[in-house]
Structure formats: C-alpha cells, structure tokens
Amino acid sequence: MTFPGPAVPVGHVEPCPRRVRARLGGRIVVDTTGARYLWEHPWYPRWLIPADDVDPDALAADPGHRRHDDGSLALTWTAFDAWFEEDEEVRVHPRSPYVRVDALRSRRRVRVELDGVVLAESDAPVLLFETGLPTRAYLDPTAVDASLLEPSATVTACPYKGVTSRYWSVRTPAGRYDDLAWSYDHPAAAVARIAGLVAFYDERVDVVVDGVRQERPRTHMA
Structure with missing residues (x-):
C-alpha cells in the first residue's frame, strides 16, 4: 500500500x-x-x-x-x-486541518522482525493512527531486544508528535540498518500515551499483527 x-x-x-x-x-x-x-x-x-x-x-x-x-x-x-x-x-510546518492523530491502547499482538530476527514483540502496544501514514505500533522498551539496537545521533521533529528523544539503528547477522527505531520522551499532549515507547519504520521492517504478516507500506517517510 x-x-x-x-x-x-x-x-x-x-x-x-x-x-x-x-x-x-x-x-x-x-x-x-x-x-x-x-x-x-x-x-x-x-x-x-x-x-x-x-x-x-x-x-x-x-x-x-x-x-x-x-x-x-x-x-x-x-x-x-x-x-x-x-x-x-x-514545529517543521503548519498542522493540516485534514490530519488527525490518535494514540490508542490496544491488545493486539505485534511482532517486529528483520532478516528473520525478532526485534520486538508485545501484546500491549499503543497504536498511533495518523492520517495519510501507516499505523505505527509503539512498544514498551522491555518488549524490544535492546541487544540489537545501536544508539544514533539522529533527531527528527513532527508538528503532531513533537521532537524525538532517541533514535536507534538495528544490527542483525545480515547487517546494520540505520535509524529504524525512535522514541519520544515528551510527545505532544494529544499523543501523550506514546511517551517513552519505541516505534519502528514499518516501511523497513516486517510487522506481524495477531499472526498476520503486514505488507510493507510505501511512504515518503522512509
């Protein structure tokens, strides 16, 4: 998609x-x-x-x-x-009156993989729905395999979510992938539920939701 x-x-x-x-x-x-x-x-x-x-x-x-x-x-x-x-x-640009952003707690089981390696798995994600972008699963850090993450100096900003606090690259046996995951310590009030949680670019990883592998989306973001 x-x-x-x-x-x-x-x-x-x-x-x-x-x-x-x-x-x-x-x-x-x-x-x-x-x-x-x-x-x-x-x-x-x-x-x-x-x-x-x-x-x-x-x-x-x-x-x-x-x-x-x-x-x-x-x-x-x-x-x-x-x-x-x-x-x-x-920040970044004016907020569009046609964009809505919701951060909702969910009981869907989300697994994030890359090169057949499980990066994260949780049955208590916060799902972020942003008009025009894929649904992002924000996961508790304890659900993420930190041994596969390498800190990155990258910082990005979003008019709807705020300024990122951390980025990570991912290393699997197949290689290193730059800036695949991020987190907001102090997100915008409208999406406060994602504070401290970790998300991945669905465009660059494999996401399985309730046992169903999702098609990798194509966006201008990644």
Missing part, C-alpha cells in the same frame, strides 16, 4: 481560523488572524500571511520569502526562530 493519499488537491487554498505568529531575534515579527493554508504538495500546507501583518524588517532578513498572486506572503519557515498557533509552538 502506498501512503499518503492527498486529502486536498495541490493548489488548494482555504482560511486558517487560528492566530499565527512568528518570532525572530526575540521579537514577534508576524502576528495575524488572517492567515490562509496553501497546499503546494499533497502532504501538508504552508501559510499565506497578509503582508500588513509582517514586520518589514523580517522580510529583509531572508530573500527566500515569496509574494503570492493576491499580495499575501509565503514566508520561509526556517527564516524564523519559532512559529506559533495561538500560544502553542508549531
């Missing part, structure tokens, strides 16, 4: 009901309740900001900002120190 299926067509624009702000150099330089979402590709939107709601000095700091056809601004995300929806910081 290939993920994700786009929720809206590329080029779609719609109002954003949230107050959007950006900070640069210790100052709020973007502050608007008139932002709009623009989908330039299927996975997530960017914001279009009314030009009057942007400090002109902030525009001069980065030549990558673009003016949209209607005069609003498509600002370079990384040109600012932090972005906020209302009073909560948003």
Whole structure:
C-alpha cells in the first residue's frame, strides 16, 4: 500500500481560523488572524500571511520569502526562530486541518522482525493512527531486544508528535540498518500515551499483527 493519499488537491487554498505568529531575534515579527493554508504538495500546507501583518524588517532578513498572486506572503519557515498557533509552538510546518492523530491502547499482538530476527514483540502496544501514514505500533522498551539496537545521533521533529528523544539503528547477522527505531520522551499532549515507547519504520521492517504478516507500506517517510 502506498501512503499518503492527498486529502486536498495541490493548489488548494482555504482560511486558517487560528492566530499565527512568528518570532525572530526575540521579537514577534508576524502576528495575524488572517492567515490562509496553501497546499503546494499533497502532504501538508504552508501559510499565506497578509503582508500588513509582517514586520518589514523580517522580510529583509531572508530573500527566500515569496509574494503570492493576491499580495499575501509565503514566508520561509526556517527564516524564523519559532512559529506559533495561538500560544502553542508549531514545529517543521503548519498542522493540516485534514490530519488527525490518535494514540490508542490496544491488545493486539505485534511482532517486529528483520532478516528473520525478532526485534520486538508485545501484546500491549499503543497504536498511533495518523492520517495519510501507516499505523505505527509503539512498544514498551522491555518488549524490544535492546541487544540489537545501536544508539544514533539522529533527531527528527513532527508538528503532531513533537521532537524525538532517541533514535536507534538495528544490527542483525545480515547487517546494520540505520535509524529504524525512535522514541519520544515528551510527545505532544494529544499523543501523550506514546511517551517513552519505541516505534519502528514499518516501511523497513516486517510487522506481524495477531499472526498476520503486514505488507510493507510505501511512504515518503522512509
């Protein structure tokens, strides 16, 4: 199965009901309740900001900002120190109004294998359902064979889940596989149940759920 299926067509624009702000150099330089979402590709939107709601000095700091056809601004995300929806910081990109993320406790039995080696097995996973991505099983560390894991310096961030605390590569008799597993110590409140648990890229391992081997999904994530 290939993920994700786009929720809206590329080029779609719609109002954003949230107050959007950006900070640069210790100052709020973007502050608007008139932002709009623009989908330039299927996975997530960017914001279009009314030009009057942007400090002109902030525009001069980065030549990558673009003016949209209607005069609003498509600002370079990384040109600012932090972005906020209302009073909560948003990382990586705006949250799509068409993405839902749920972390649910489950009694399904999940086994994770690679090269015929069992990496983890649990009958008490937390299943994370995120629109447009495969279901991820988050497992208690005690259910994971730590002898097969090697710490990695990789860090990733997600606007829906937060910033990872750890990544691991996996070594089996067949070889080493970089950055296959990760964990969040302090995930976003909406998915607090995954705190301290370990997940694997289903795209790169073999997952068996209740005795049924799952097809490896294809995504832009791995």
